[in-house]
Amino acid sequence: MNVVVCVKQIPDPSVPGQLEADHTLDRSAKPILDESDSYGVEMALQLVDAAGGGEVTLISLAPNGEVSGLRTALAMGAAKAVLVSDEACSGTDALGTAKVLAKCVERVGNADLVLAATESSDGYTGTVPAQMAELLGWPALTFAKKVEIADGKVKIQRQTEAGYDVVEASLPALVSVTAGVVEPRYPSFKGIMAAKSKPVDQVTAADLGLEGQVGWAGARQAISNVEQAPARQAGEKFEDDGTGAEKIVAFLENLKVI
Amino acid sequence: MTLNKVWVYAEANGDKVTTATLELLTKAREIASTVEAVYAGGHADAVAAQVGEYGATTLHAIDAQGGMPGQVAAAAIAQLAHSEAPDAILFVQSYDGRDAIARLSVKLDRPVLTNGFSLSVDGGQLTFGTAIFGGATLVDCTLSSDAPHLIAVRPKSFAAESAGGGAAAVTNHGSIDAGRAGEAKVLEVFEEEQSGPKLEEAEIVVSGGRGIGAQESYKPLVEELAKQLKGAFGASRAIVDAGWVPYALQVGQTGKTVKPKVYIALGISGATQHLVGMKNSDNIIAVNKDGEAPIFGVADLGIVGDVHKVVPALKDAIAAKG
Known part of the structure; x- marks a missing residue:
């Protein structure tokens, strides 16, 4: 069982985000592994383990040859990675990203399953997994909160507005997993040391045959205006001195909801 | 044109x-x-x-x-x-x-x-x-x-x-x-049991986050207060991921977008992920121990305190009004 996991290396979400002059996200700080992706990595490791063989390969698109987030996932136990790092990819949109990652899946070869998060924590378009599946010509089982593999099939519980659906398809297939699908492991010291020497295959968009389909030009969209949202009127804040509940009651009474 | x-x-x-x-x-x-x-x-x-x-x-x-x-x-x-x-x-x-x-x-x-x-x-x-x-x-x-x-x-x-x-x-x-x-075929469909108004349509929404402390606290603090106010109950991603409540209750970027008359956030810090789903509510009330929590940046009424003290007192006060 060979599993490919899409991972994104993103600016630390605890630091307020900023845009560059060209309206791309400021990615100058050292990126980290998107926490949303740690669930897919853990899921992949567990599935390969349960299958009794095979390996987990990471694929990632990141500027400046960034590998710090990849090393975290390699330290968790992934075997190797493909990293697309290329100036030409700056400004790439969701469809362009899906094209790059689908080509990476083909470059890795022999994948039974591709796992991705439902959306990244910095861009949160939420379309890349299904776009990749369409490019690969595969079924996409999206928004999975439980994943099982048996007899060449993958069965998931797919999150819905009202509960969940049980959805099944044959492999190879792509599955997007929600946060919380499994509890991600912490890398061990041994894992961290081993990760340093694991292979990272660094390629460009041209190597993947995607010249002209990535970057701002491929995105075919322009940003016509950027402005700060009007701040919400600051409200009142009180230390609870035993009258907190009374203050809430008065507030609700004033709105005539009680 | x-x-x-x-x-x-x-x-x-x-x-x-x-x-x-x-x-x-x-x-x-x-x-x-x-x-x-x-x-x-x-x-x-x-x-x-x-x-x-x-x-x-x-x-x-x-x-x-x-x-x-x-x-x-x-x-x-x-x-x-x-x-x-x-x-x-x-x-x-x-x-x-x-x-x-x-x-x-x-x-x-x-x-x-x-x-x-x-x-x-x-x-x-x-x-x-x-x-x-x-x-x-x-x-x-x-x-x-x-x-x-x-x-x-x-x-x-x-x-x-x-x-x-x-x-x-x-x-x-x-x-x-x-x-x-x-x-990919849908084999079965499960709907979470739901009573009271729908989360997206309720006039009042009460949501709980990690600050409620434990799964057992959700019902007495969040669910019961919501029912008392004839509203719906929701949750932050943190406690959904932790498995305390079903995904269907999640308010935020990956969950539901709500815009009620009153949104009451209990023990929710106010991560970006959550704010996106509720910041356009008409009125926001927040109770959280950490006075620096970002949720207070959008709250009309913020109480810096322990939800385990404030909420029971609030429930009593509302019950007393009949």
């Missing part, structure tokens, strides 16, 4: 069209001279009546073939778009909506604009507004790709207003081969 023709990808629960679909139809009427709906699923006649009331003249009905509706629909919409030539296709930023827009973008080789909250047309040029960094920064975008433009909009971005129209004419397109996308 408005657009000539706009399609809305319609979604329904059973035979009831989702409110978010009706919101998009209302907006589509404003930006286009002809509005039509595309739909994959059952109860096409009931759906046609509802989308017609909100302004769609035609319902293009597609057989979902037991698959995930959005993914099966994409193959059919791609074929229809070539012959029917809509200027734009609007989707709800929902699970099925994202599936449909994603597959369609590849089939038509068009970029997608997602997480929209405003749409306008000026001189035939469509401008799309979205918010980034948890809503702190507003961004307007235009597309240079050819029609149809593919756009997904967050629920609650527009008000749904009936146009008083009659049922849309149903055009049945039957089963269209979706290739391996159609191989």
